[in-house]
Amino acid sequence: MVLKYPGKVILLRGNHETRRVSHQYGFYEDCHKKYCHNAIWKACCDVFDALPIAALIDDKIFCVHGGLSPSLPTLDSVMCLQRNIEVPPNGPLCDLVWSDPEESVSQWCMNPRGAGWVFGRDVAEQFVRKNNLTLICRSHQLVQEGFKYIFGNFLCNVWSAPNYCYRCGNVASFLKIAPDGTRDVVIFSAVENDDRRIPERNAAPYFL
Structure with a gap:
């Protein structure tokens, strides 16, 4: 899509676009294996630092990898x-890439991931109303x-990695926003295993 x-x-930027997580979950190893040094990984990490942390579509749709932060009640604060x-x-900054919504709570709660927050409907609704938004679009x-x-x-969750970690069996999607604000969800599946190379090393169970 970028090309x-x-x-x-x-x-x-998401939580994987960091030195700690990219090192822990295989990107550092992939770079070192292919180039026999870590200079490429270091350069990519410098790029990660420069990535935008959020985006605003037509002043109405707030896009972020993780979620909200109690320290950032407005778009201006972001x-x-x-x-x-x-x-x-x-x-x-940590909150924006790590926080998660949860329908069983209304306010802020500790996140079992160990980073960011779990936030409820009241928090999300207040953020949308205060900032005159129509949608919070996130992944994670x-x-x-x-x-x-x-x-x-x-608030919607868009997951774009089909058959995550080559074993979850999930489909994936992207969200198309028309000029008039109409939303269209496009669903797609993973390429068949026979047509792709699956790494020998099992990915860490990050998403559990």
């Missing part, structure tokens, strides 16, 4: 965030159906 639409695709750094283990949580609305229709 096909270079002026229309914006890559956002805009003022110092992001050109390694994501710390806590704080607002595997959904078997590839796409899922949470809290009605003002």
Whole structure:
């Protein structure tokens, strides 16, 4: 998509675009195996630091990898965030790439992932209303159906990795937004295993 639409695709930073997580879950190993040194990995990490942390579509749709932060109640506060750094283990930058929505809670709760927060409907609804938004669009949580609305229709989870870790069997999706605001979910499946190379090393069970 980036190659096909270079002026229309914006890559956002997620929790894997950090030195700690990319080292732990295989990217460092892949770079070292292919290039026999870690200079490429270090260069990629410098790029990770420069990636935008969030995006706003037509002033109405807030896009972020993880979720919200109690320290960032407005879009202006997100805009003022110092992001050109390694994501710390806590704080607002960490929250944006690690936090998760949960329908069983209403406010802020500790996140069992050990980073970010779990936030409920009241928190998300207040953020949408205060910032005059129509949708929070995020990822970070595997959904078997590839796409899922949470809290009605003002927060959605878009999962774009089919058959995650080569063993989850899930479909994936991307969300198309028309100029008039109409939303269209496009579902796709993984390439058959016979047509792809599957790594010998099992991926760490990060998503569990």
